[in-house]
Amino acid sequence: VCVACHAEITADKPGCTALDQVFHVDCFKCKKCDTKLAGSSFYNIDNSPICDKCYQASLPKFSVVLNYRECSFYASFVD
Numbered sequence: 001v002c003v004a005c006h007a008e009i010t011a012d013k014p015g016c017t018a019l020d021q022v023f024h025v026d027c028f029k030c031k032k033c034d035t036k037l038a039g040s041s042f043y044n045i046d047n048s049p050i051c052d053k054c055y056q057a058s059l060p061k062f063s064v065v066l067n068y069r070e071c072s073f074y075a076s077f078v079d
Contacts, residue, residue, distance in 0.1 A: 002027050019047055030054055 009015035
């Protein structure tokens, strides 16, 4: 039984195993954007599959400012 849709896995609706669970191939999607993930790499975030694009977008973004005259370094996180 597919954990996403709760329907049976059949020959015409095959399944895959990920995160110690069984999904239909068509039901195994990124939790954030619904991109199909069967056969692709993904990240396990809180026991949910997340595609690379959504994972990268969730990482903190930062800016780096170098002041060569004073030889100082400053980095800050930005939204």
